Amino acid sequence: MPFFGAPAADNGQQPQPSVAPSAPSIFHTSSKASPATVIAKGVRLEGQFKSQGDVLIEGEVQGTIQTDGLLTVGADAFVKATVTAADAVVAGKVEGNVLAKRRLEVKSTARVNGDIVCETIIVEAGAALKGNLTSGSKTDAKPEPKTEAPSNDPQKTTTPPADAAKADAANKT
Amino acid sequence: MNPSYAFIYDDFLTDPRYGDAVAALETRLATLGLSGQIGRLTLFRSAKELVEHHVHQGAKTIVLVGNDNTLNKVMWFLPDLPVILGYLPVAEPTDIATLLGIPPGLPACDTLGARLIETLDMGKLGDRYFLTEAVFERTRAKLAMDDAFTLSLPRGGDMALRNLGGVSRLGQSMANARDGLLEAVLVPNREQPLSTRILKRLSLGEDNETHVFFKSGTIASDSPIEGHADLFAVSGFEFKVSVVPNKLRVIMGRGRRVGVLGNNQNNPNHQ
Numbered sequence: 001m002p003f004f005g006a007p008a009a010d011n012g013q014q015p016q017p018s019v020a021p022s023a024p025s026i027f028h029t030s031s032k033a034s035p036a037t038v039i040a041k042g043v044r045l046e047g048q049f050k051s052q053g054d055v056l057i058e059g060e061v062q063g064t065i066q067t068d069g070l071l072t073v074g075a076d077a078f079v080k081a082t083v084t085a086a087d088a089v090v091a092g093k094v095e096g097n098v099l100a101k102r103r104l105e106v107k108s109t110a111r112v113n114g115d116i117v118c119e120t121i122i123v124e125a126g127a128a129l130k131g132n133l134t135s136g137s138k139t140d141a142k143p144e145p146k147t148e149a150p151s152n153d154p155q156k157t158t159t160p161p162a163d164a165a166k167a168d169a170a171n172k173t
Numbered sequence: 174m175n176p177s178y179a180f181i182y183d184d185f186l187t188d189p190r191y192g193d194a195v196a197a198l199e200t201r202l203a204t205l206g207l208s209g210q211i212g213r214l215t216l217f218r219s220a221k222e223l224v225e226h227h228v229h230q231g232a233k234t235i236v237l238v239g240n241d242n243t244l245n246k247v248m249w250f251l252p253d254l255p256v257i258l259g260y261l262p263v264a265e266p267t268d269i270a271t272l273l274g275i276p277p278g279l280p281a282c283d284t285l286g287a288r289l290i291e292t293l294d295m296g297k298l299g300d301r302y303f304l305t306e307a308v309f310e311r312t313r314a315k316l317a318m319d320d321a322f323t324l325s326l327p328r329g330g331d332m333a334l335r336n337l338g339g340v341s342r343l344g345q346s347m348a349n350a351r352d353g354l355l356e357a358v359l360v361p362n363r364e365q366p367l368s369t370r371i372l373k374r375l376s377l378g379e380d381n382e383t384h385v386f387f388k389s390g391t392i393a394s395d396s397p398i399e400g401h402a403d404l405f406a407v408s409g410f411e412f413k414v415s416v417v418p419n420k421l422r423v424i425m426g427r428g429r430r431v432g433v434l435g436n437n438q439n440n441p442n443h444q
Contacts, residue, residue, distance in 0.1 A: 040383040042330065042361025047322030059383065063322065 041076055075109045178209025179232035181224060183239030184216060186263065194263055201282040220246045224254065234259055236285060241269045245403045249301045252420040259285050259424045269305060272338050274426030284426040293350040295420040296336035298402045299412050306335040307414065309400035316357055318387040330361035334414055353418040359383040389415035
């Protein structure tokens with residue numbers, strides 16, 4: 001019998017409720033955002049972590065972090081992960097690429113060892129950054145690892161499309 | 174008598190000091206037209222068999238009379254029965270009653286009569302349901318969540334898996350029993366010199382809790398883990414834990430609408 005899914009007012013044997021069954025739930029159902037996730041000091045997270053809400057890290061994280069909200073890396077935190085967030089504030093140590101879709105704030109205590117891609121960046125004096133920085137545009141692409149040096153191997157060289165078109169025209173004439 | 178109601182009395186209510194309170198409750202219930210079948214929990218009587226007996230007799234609403242421990246005696250099997258849960262708290266502790274918005278004593282009868290029914294998620298630890306939380310103290314167990322990531326306490330600490338309840342320092346309830354999620358709360362051990370331990374506690378008061386939300390996971394450890402789910406003791410090397418959404422129908426009070434997930438400053442039971 002599908003009892004649990006039945007409406008509360010359907011039970012004919014029960015006394016008439018004095019409160020309308022359509023009364024609002026006493027429990028808040030959050031539709032706007034997920035509750036905040038906190039990784040406190042002394043706790044280690046390993047693996048692929050995804051969240052739709054804000055994330056505060058003060059402990060240790062290894063793997064990947066992905067959130068649609070604000071990511072805050074505390075001053076004592078150690079993050080060895082690829083980080084993707086809508087907004088990010090970094091005050092601790094990050095080893096890995098950082099992609100902030102909107103705004104990245106790097107505090108003076110921060111140590112970032114990896115490529116950074118963001119739309120807007122704020123860097124406080126004293127922060128240490130090591131890696132490529134791309135900012136000022138929409139950040140659809142993930143940060144790429146360092147580009148390889150051009151190779152001397154003729155088979156590996158590529159011709160730009162415009163040059164290729166010119167070469168085709170010359171061959172036809 | 175309304176046969177769709179079954180009242181399950183805890184055995185401590187046979188104590189003469191609760192005689193007047195129980196008599197007053199029964200009078201009030203009769204006035205409201207809520208009198209029903211009566212069963213009594215005793216030391217050597219299975220709570221599951223007693224409740225199932227009343228369900229077979231036609232009870233649609235099981236009302237527990239006692240305290241939070243009475244709830245814990247039936248909560249591990251009740252969600253699988255086609256019944257609505259009612260609760261009349263008569264004695265302390267009544268923390269769960271507070272969370273559910275049910276006042277202690279006679280006013281609980283009015284809450285029961287109002288029949289504001291909510292459907293709650295239930296946590297499941299192994300094959301046992303829990304309403305509030307499963308707690309593992311002083312453990313080094315790892316918690317693997319949603320097949321995606323693992324949380325661990327390298328220096329050990331306390332671990333709680335909450336379905337309902339828990340209040341933050343800001344007075345906000347932390348675990349919502351209708352969100353389809355469990356909340357893992359981890360508090361690592363702190364190594365501090367003895368001389369500074371008290372001073373730091375007095376001065377800092379900082380929150381060192383980890384909060385992560387998940388649907389299912391596994392707690393595992395190389396050494397045996399001991400804990401309790403809704404005050405029931407559990408022990409083992411590995412436990413599967415998950416949330417079962419919309420599993421338990423409960424009659425609740427309206428008064429705790431603010432107290433459950435809002436500002437609890439006016440609620441003396443939430444410190």
